[in-house]
Amino acid sequence: MAEFGALSSFLVAAVGLAVPLALAALGETVSERAGVINIGLEGSVIWGALGGALGALALGPYGGLAVGVLAGGMAALVFAAFAVWLNTDQIITGTAVTIGSLGFTGAVFQSRFGATGLALELPTVPAWEVPLLARIPAVGPAFFDQAVTAYLAYLLVPVLGWFLFRTRRGLALRAVGESPEAAHAAGVPVVWTRMLAVVFAGLAAGLAGAHLSLVHTGTFAENMSAGKGFIAIAVVVLGRWNPKWVIAAALFFGGAEALQFALQAVDADLPYPLFLALPYVLSLAALAGWFGRSQAPRGLALPWPR
Amino acid sequence: MSTRFRTLTPALTAATALLATLVVAAALLALGGYPPGDAFAALFRGAFGTWDRFVSFTLVRATPLLLTGLAIAFAFRARVWNIGAEGQLHAGALAAVAVAVALPGAHGLVVIPATLLAAAAAGALWASAPAAMKTGMGVGEVITTLLMNFVALFMAQFLVQGPLREDRGVFNQTNEIPPAAHLPDLIPGTRLHLGFLIGILIAIALWLYLTRTPGGFRLRAVGASPRAAEVSGRFRAQPVVWLAFLASGAIAGLAGGVQVAGVTHRMYEGLSPGWGYTAIAVALLARLNPLAVVVTAIVFGALSAGGGAMQRDAGVPEVWVRGIEALVILAVLAVDRSWQALTSRGSRG
Structure with a gap:
């Protein structure tokens, strides 16, 4: 199996980096299918990371995951209260939630641990090896020797696919995103559907954030979300608002991020900021390419009632 | 509704939003264990305390x-x-x-x-x-x-x-x-x-x-x-x-x-x-x-x-200010919506 060594370690890194993007993007897929674009997703991710850290210190790693999920949901609830219930502009509200979340998580972190920049050590969530599957050469350890967050991301794909495209409630949710007037006329509660969809996206983004602090790094740092929530929104567009393509797009971005480690191993003198920029440049290139023309839900980002 | 009132509205909205922000920020500061009065006083002195x-x-x-x-x-x-x-x-x-x-x-x-x-x-x-x-x-x-x-x-x-x-x-x-x-x-x-x-x-x-x-x-x-x-x-x-x-x-x-x-x-x-x-x-x-x-x-x-x-001077982490900026945006949006609701009701009735 030695010939798989380099490929295997690249894939392990790629999947690990893709998991938070996939979780946040899968949640956002549901929200955007209901017609709400939440730029505040980044805020849910950073609250998830901080909630995960504080939760893990008090309750252990799995308790931390749960607190992270709830913290992400709370941030999304603030967004929903304004953008859905008060019907304020989705873009501006989302931007405010992101700015505020980055600020307040920093403030809470500094109040609790001081501004000294001392690295915080958190109990981490261990990887679970799936019997047999984890033994597949190269891809086995990458996909089937991960923490529970990865398996939840895999699980969300068929569940959300089934919910969105095979159930009456899923149909109602998509109707709210395509034409809130028609959905309202048909008796679908537009505001409630949108609220629930947004909060669901926040819970998933909270898990993504908790993954960053409790699986990926084992610590918390201010601004550690580093634009993951924004990339997740690009991932939703690239995945054409369909869960199975969304996770594929997330893996693509995880691969792009993992590439920097692989290339640095080859030549340590390569300028690393250029590799850090790579996923963002790829997002732009992909949006500009054939993906950009795919159809967004028609009611996306539009207020309701108008 | 008088035109005079209408021309006042933008400034009034901004003032109301700032006031709302101040109240929420004070509550959050108190929640974080910082005396809001001291924090605001330090902030004000730092910004306007002297000509320089x-x-x-x-x-x-x-x-x-x-x-x-x-x-x-x-x-x-x-x-x-x-x-x-x-x-x-x-x-x-x-x-x-x-x-x-x-x-x-x-x-x-x-x-x-x-x-x-x-x-x-x-x-x-x-x-x-x-x-x-x-x-x-x-x-x-x-x-x-x-x-x-x-x-x-x-x-x-x-x-x-x-x-x-x-x-x-x-x-x-x-x-x-x-x-x-x-x-x-x-x-x-x-x-x-x-x-x-x-x-x-x-x-x-x-x-x-x-x-x-x-x-x-x-x-x-x-x-x-x-x-x-x-x-x-x-x-x-x-x-x-x-x-x-x-x-x-x-x-x-x-x-x-x-x-x-x-x-x-x-x-x-x-x-x-x-x-x-x-x-x-x-x-x-x-x-x-x-x-x-x-x-x-x-x-x-x-x-x-x-x-x-x-x-x-008050030991409040500076990043609080970022949070306050977000509160201002949300307050403007909320006050704006409330005004719209009030004025549209007024014009209909």
């Missing part, structure tokens, strides 16, 4: 916010959601330093305009990619301008670590720009520089353009409803969208150029603490009115100048 605090700190900090705030207000007027002022500012700052360093012997009357024009051009260039993607391919500008911010930050990091790194090779920063390229002081004995005046002149120019010219009318029409503007057949929306992107990018780029030419005299990582994002709060609180942006930029400049004092 006001001019050399509050107004100097207000300058990049004034320019980026104008950039956002102009774009948002055309319904162009440029969230990319942060990246455009970085592009402008890099271009300004590159040009100023390349002209070591030139006179100030040559090098300063060249520096600032380079900054504006770089900002416009940085905004042109999202503009092309929006007009040519129908890709929404919110996500593209956001992504461009990250590309700009990493590009700046790359340049100050490599090609533009100072000759001493000690820190990750560029060489200092030649003294001729430094912006002159506006008020002798303080640190306030020409950039603040440039900001005020641009505010007046934008206000005149928006309210007194056919081009400004077209821009506001597209902002009110791009489809209606297009359907009316009088003009096409696309050139207006391009203009909004390029002008907005140029002004944000200028903010970066003014900051390096007026204050830091060099470029380094982390030049901006997020002015491009704070600018959204600045522009919204001003109700997208360029003249009002001058006032709201000073309000946020005061928050920034007072934030440091709040940390020093």
Whole structure:
């Protein structure tokens, strides 16, 4: 199996980096299918990371995951209260939630641990090896020797696919995103559907954030979300608002991020900021390419009632 | 409802929003275990305590916010959601330093305009990619301008670590720009520089353009409803969208150029603490009115100048100020909605 060594370690890194993007993007897929674009997703991710850290210190790693999920949901609830219930502009509200979340998580972190920049050590969530599957050469350890967050991301794909495209409630949710007037006329509660969809996206983004602090790094740092929530929104567009393509797009971005480690191993003198920029440049290139023309839900980002 | 009341509304909305922010911020501070009175007093002293605090700190900090705030207000007027002022500012700052360093012997009357024009051009260039993607391919500008911010930050990091790194090779920063390229002081004995005046002149120019010219009318029409503007057949929306992107990018780029030419005299990582994002709060609180942006930029400049004092004197982490900025945006949105609900009920009844 030695010939798989380099490929295997690249894939392990790629999947690990893709998991938070996939979780946040899968949640956002549901929200955007209901017609709400939440730029505040980044805020849910950073609250998830901080909630995960504080939760893990008090309750252990799995308790931390749960607190992270709830913290992400709370941030999304603030967004929903304004953008859905008060019907304020989705873009501006989302931007405010992101700015505020980055600020307040920093403030809470500094109040609790001081501004000294001392690295915080958190109990981490261990990887679970799936019997047999984890033994597949190269891809086995990458996909089937991960923490529970990865398996939840895999699980969300068929569940959300089934919910969105095979159930009456899923149909109602998509109707709210395509034409809130028609959905309202048909008796679908537009505001409630949108609220629930947004909060669901926040819970998933909270898990993504908790993954960053409790699986990926084992610590918390201010601004550690580093634009993951924004990339997740690009991932939703690239995945054409369909869960199975969304996770594929997330893996693509995880691969792009993992590439920097692989290339640095080859030549340590390569300028690393250029590799850090790579996923963002790829997002732009992909949006500009054939993906950009795919159809967004028609009611996306539009207020309701108008 | 009287017309007098209506003309008062924008200022009243802003005042109500600020008051609401103050109340919520006080509650949150108390929740965090900090006495709100002490924190606010320290913040106020830091921003307005002495003439020098006001001019050399509050107004100097207000300058990049004034320019980026104008950039956002102009774009948002055309319904162009440029969230990319942060990246455009970085592009402008890099271009300004590159040009100023390349002209070591030139006179100030040559090098300063060249520096600032380079900054504006770089900002416009940085905004042109999202503009092309929006007009040519129908890709929404919110996500593209956001992504461009990250590309700009990493590009700046790359340049100050490599090609533009100072000759001493000690820190990750560029060489200092030649003294001729430094912006002159506006008020002798303080640190306030020409950039603040440039900001005020641009505010007046934008206000005149928006309210007194056919081009400004077209821009506001597209902002009110791009489809209606297009359907009316009088003009096409696309050139207006391009203009909004390029002008907005140029002004944000200028903010970066003014900051390096007026204050830091060099470029380094982390030049901006997020002015491009704070600018959204600045522009919204001003109700997208360029003249009002001058006032709201000073309000946020005061928050920034007072934030440091709040940390020093009251022990409240300075990042609280970022949270307060978000509260201002949310408060403006909420107060705005409430006013709309009240006035529409009034006109119906």
